Structures are given as structure tokens and as C-alpha cells.
Amino acid sequence: MFKKVIVAEDLEDINLGIEQTLKDLEIVNFQHAKYCDDAFLKIRKAILDNEPYDLLISDLSFKKDHREVKITCGDELIEKVRELQPDIKIIAYSVEDKSYRIKSLFDNAEIDGFVLKGRNSIEDLKKAIHLTSTSDRKFISHDVASALQEKSNFEIDDLDIEILKHLSSGTPQDEIVQIFKDSGKKPNSKSAMEKRLSKLKDFFKANNTVHLVSITKDMGII
Amino acid sequence: MFKKVIVAEDLEDINLGIEQTLKDLEIVNFQHAKYCDDAFLKIRKAILDNEPYDLLISDLSFKKDHREVKITCGDELIEKVRELQPDIKIIAYSVEDKSYRIKSLFDNAEIDGFVLKGRNSIEDLKKAIHLTSTSDRKFISHDVASALQEKSNFEIDDLDIEILKHLSSGTPQDEIVQIFKDSGKKPNSKSAMEKRLSKLKDFFKANNTVHLVSITKDMGII
DNA sequence: CAGTATTTTACGGAAATCCATAATGCATGT
DNA sequence: ACATGCATTATGGATTTCCGTAAAATACTG
Numbered sequence: 001m002f003k004k005v006i007v008a009e010d011l012e013d014i015n016l017g018i019e020q021t022l023k024d025l026e027i028v029n030f031q032h033a034k035y036c037d038d039a040f041l042k043i044r045k046a047i048l049d050n051e052p053y054d055l056l057i058s059d060l061s062f063k064k065d066h067r068e069v070k071i072t073c074g075d076e077l078i079e080k081v082r083e084l085q086p087d088i089k090i091i092a093y094s095v096e097d098k099s100y101r102i103k104s105l106f107d108n109a110e111i112d113g114f115v116l117k118g119r120n121s122i123e124d125l126k127k128a129i130h131l132t133s134t135s136d137r138k139f140i141s142h143d144v145a146s147a148l149q150e151k152s153n154f155e156i157d158d159l160d161i162e163i164l165k166h167l168s169s170g171t172p173q174d175e176i177v178q179i180f181k182d183s184g185k186k187p188n189s190k191s192a193m194e195k196r197l198s199k200l201k202d203f204f205k206a207n208n209t210v211h212l213v214s215i216t217k218d219m220g221i222i
Numbered sequence: 223m224f225k226k227v228i229v230a231e232d233l234e235d236i237n238l239g240i241e242q243t244l245k246d247l248e249i250v251n252f253q254h255a256k257y258c259d260d261a262f263l264k265i266r267k268a269i270l271d272n273e274p275y276d277l278l279i280s281d282l283s284f285k286k287d288h289r290e291v292k293i294t295c296g297d298e299l300i301e302k303v304r305e306l307q308p309d310i311k312i313i314a315y316s317v318e319d320k321s322y323r324i325k326s327l328f329d330n331a332e333i334d335g336f337v338l339k340g341r342n343s344i345e346d347l348k349k350a351i352h353l354t355s356t357s358d359r360k361f362i363s364h365d366v367a368s369a370l371q372e373k374s375n376f377e378i379d380d381l382d383i384e385i386l387k388h389l390s391s392g393t394p395q396d397e398i399v400q401i402f403k404d405s406g407k408k409p410n411s412k413s414a415m416e417k418r419l420s421k422l423k424d425f426f427k428a429n430n431t432v433h434l435v436s437i438t439k440d441m442g443i444i
Numbered sequence: 445c446a447g448t449a450t451t452t453t454a455c456g457g458a459a460a461t462c463c464a465t466a467a468t469g470c471a472t473g474t
Numbered sequence: 475a476c477a478t479g480c481a482t483t484a485t486g487g488a489t490t491t492c493c494g495t496a497a498a499a500t501a502c503t504g
Binding site: 010 | 389394
């Protein structure tokens with residue numbers, strides 16, 4: 001079982017819930033962080049002190065408030081922590097149920113577990129902690145398990161996402177082309193842009209651009 | 223202080239948090255419901271039993287699962303409960319921070335308090351319970367208090383919202399006009415549709431239709 | 445290097461949208 | 475009945491997006 005755990009979670013109630021869960025599992029050496037920045041600093045300090053954490057439980061979305069922060073969301077935190085301490089186990093604990101995002105957490109950040117917050121999440125969280133502490137197997141909540149079966153989403157790349165973001169913030173296609181030309185990005189012709197959009201619409205089964213942006217927003221891609 | 227409280231909330235951890243909060247306030251007669259439908263039935267039964275609740279604490283978003291439900295979200299639950307038992311106090315407890323939705327809860331469903339889930343929400347929830355139990359004043363968390371100052375949003379009506387929904391699901395303008403003609407809705411001309419859209423774009427400061435849908439989705443209007 | 449395939453860019457017409465203005469309808473008051 | 479004001483609808487042209495095809499550039503192969 002894990003000896004030293006850190007929890008990154010901003011919602012006060014949920015922290016109480018996780019705390020109770022950890023106590024139930026007889027894990028007493030754990031810390032909370034309500035900001036990603038704090039979690040990262042604690043993890044780094046623990047390494048320097050030669051007493052590293054062996055498990056990070058992290059939420060994905062964190063509320064913005066008055067405080068200025070470097071790391072704004074759990075995805076970023078996870079990515080940086082994985083880089084800093086490759087052997088730490090990471091469990092994401094979130095209400096996020098968009099398969100695209102879940103899959104990319106396993107694929108890119110190589111998280112060890114994903115627990116969906118819900119009506120029975122505490123039981124799930126316990127299972128995830130057990131499984132990841134005793135083996136190198138991955139845990140994923142039943143309701144979103146299908147996310148991993150999804151065929152790879154690398155058919156859409158960073159550029160596609162950038163285009164979608166521009167569109168969703170109201171930039172006309174011509175201007176996006178211009179922006180790409182100015183910043184020296186590769187496909188910077190009108191027709192290349194149109195072709196990409198057409199691909200995307202095909203891929204997401206969108207009738208038109210409005211629909212495309214709507215769908216990708218719903219999926220959490222942008 | 224309230225004598226009998228019902229909590230509608232699906233996330234298990236948060237239920238633990240609320241439970242603790244109520245106990246701290248020495249409220250012992252309370253029930254949880256993880257589905258809106260259950261909450262509604264309990265409230266109705268309590269009335270029939272002549273032992274009505276005097277406070278409802280409700281989340282706004284509920285996860286879908288295998289179970290078939292009538293009431294899918296807290297907004298609906300609140301609306302129906304307000305109708306069924308006009309004198310009950312209602313506190314919404316949610317991460318929702320879109321001023322449009324918060325304002326419409328106060329305006330339409332006449333909720334008594336809105337507590338934003340966050341890093342210090344338990345303290346807020348206690349304040350809200352205190353205030354609404356001892357007076358008819360309204361409570362709103364500090365971070366979203368500005369929502370009430372927003373100028374009224376009745377400038378956009380149900381029809382606007384219907385149009386936006388059609389757009390976001392990929393229906394071209396011409397087809398929306400046709401749908402309105404078929405179902406005998408009032409403004410069913412191409413130019414009326416264009417005028418409405420132009421108004422909306424103006425109101426939301428959107429550059430084009432894609433932008434408009436993106437903004438209204440972000441605001442939680444559609 | 446020639447030849448082929450693939451990708452990128454260019455072009456042009458069709459469709460959809462944007463936008464300003466004009467026409468129509470409709471209620472109101474005198 | 476007439477005039478006025480307001481709302482809806484019609485019209486036409488500018489702009490943008492859509493979509494197919496073709497040319498050009500690039501990569502790949504023997």
C-alpha cells in the first residue's frame with residue numbers, strides 16, 4: 001500500500017471525501033493542495049527531502065480565483081509531475097467523462113488510473129488505489145471504460161485543434177490563414193484550410209462549421 | 223433553524239461534505255437523494271405526511287446513468303419543487319458560475335440562496351443556511367455576487383434559445399425557417415431569422431454565427 | 445534521373461450568410 | 475378613412491464559406 005500520498009483538489013467537500021477514503025485505507029501520511037502550483041511544489045520538495053510521494057490523486061479542473069497561478073489545470077499538473085518523477089503513480093479523479101480527454105491522459109501522461117466522480121466514486125477510488133499500489137495495472141471506472149477502446153484520436157493533430165479554437169473565438173477562415181502565414185506555420189493556404197475543415201467535419205459528422213465547433217466543444221477538445 | 227432538510231446531490235464525496243456541515247449546525251433530520259426524481263418524490267410524500275421539509279439544498283448538474291429519469295437536472299427539480307411547495311426555502315449548491323444561469327434561478331425559480339462550490343464553500347453553505355433560516359433575505363456567494371447586478375437577460379427569449387439550439391446542432395438557417403413555418407411559429411421568414419441572429423450577435427458581441435454559438439454554449443444558455 | 449504518388453496550393457462556380465434598404469401588413473389614434 | 479408608427483417580410487447585392495477540379499510542389503521509388 002502507498003506510504004505517502006498527495007491530493008490535488010480544490011473543492012472542499014471532495015477533499016473531505018477523499019480524506020475519509022484514505023483513512024479507511026489506513027493511509028495516514030497524506031497532504032492536500034487546493035492549487036496545482038502548491039501540489040507541484042510539495043512534490044518537488046518531497047523529492048529534494050528524499051521522501052518522495054508515491055501517489056498523486058488529482059482533479060482535472062480547478063477554479064480560477066484571485067490568486068495568480070502557473071499551472072491552471074490538472075492535465076498540466078499531471079504532465080509536469082510525470083516528467084519530474086516518472087515512477088510516481090497518478091490517479092486522475094474527475095467528473096470529466098469525455099472519452100477524448102480520458103484517453104489522452106492514459107496515452108500522453110501515462111496515468112495509472114482514472115476514477116469518475118459520481119454516485120459510487122468512493123468505492124471506485126478505493127479499488128483504484130488498491131490496484132495501482134499492488135501492481136502496475138491500470139484502473140478505469142466502469143462507466144468510462146469504453147474510452148480506452150476508442151480508436152486513436154491522433155487523426156486530429158494540434159493544428160486542427162488550433163484551427164478549431166480560432167473558429168470558436170470568431171476568427172474567419174481567411175484571417176486564420178493569415179495568422180498562420182504570419183507565424184510561419186506550415187499549411188497556410190486557403191484551400192489547405194478548407195480541406196482540413198472538410199476532413200474535420202467528415203470525422204465528427206458535422207453538417208457545417210457551427211455544428212463542428214459545437215461538437216468539439218461538447219467533447220472537450222477545445 | 224431549519225428542522226427538516228433534504229439534499230439533492232449525486233456526487234458521493236460532496237454528500238459527505240454536506241452531511242458534515244449539517245451536523246455541525248446541529249441539523250440531524252435530513253435526507254439525501256442522489257437522483258432528482260427521488261428528491262421530488264420525498265418532498266411530495268413529506269407534504270402528504272404533513273411533515274414537509276423546510277429546506278432543499280440542490281446541486282444543478284446530475285450525471286446520467288443507466289437509470290431512466292424524469293427530472294434530469296437541478297434547475298428542473300427546483301422549478302417543480304417551488305411550484306409544489308411555494309414556501310420551502312431553496313439553496314442551490316453548484317460549481318456553476320455562469321451569471322446567466324444563476325440570475326435566472328433567482329428570477330424564475332426564486333431560490334433563496336446560491337452557494338458556489340469551491341475552496342471555501344462549506345463556510346459559505348453554513349452562512350447561507352443561517353441567513354435563510356432566520357430571515358427572508360437572499361444569500362449568494364461572494365465570487366458570483368455580480369451575477370445579480372447583471373442587467374436583465376429577458377432581452378433574449380425562448381425563441382432565441384430555440385434558434386441557437388438548432389444552429390448548434392447543425393441546422394442551416396433556411397431549414398430553421400422551414401421548421402418554424404411547419405410548426406406554425408410566429409416569425410417564419412428568412413429576414414426575421416436574420417434579424418434575430420443579428421440582434422443576438424450584437425448582444426453577445428459575436429463576430430459571426432460560429433462565435434455566437436460558442437459564446438452561448440460557454441455561458442450555459444444552450 | 446525519370447516516373448509516380450502524395451501533398452499542397454490555386455482557381456472558380458455554387459451555396460449559404462450577411463447586411464442594408466424597400467415594401468407590406470397591422471394596430472392605433474384622430 | 476386616413477395618417478402614423480411599429481413589426482414583419484421581401485429583395486438584391488456583397489461577402490464568406492463550400493466543394494470539386496486542376497495545377498504545382500514535394501516526396502518516394504526503382
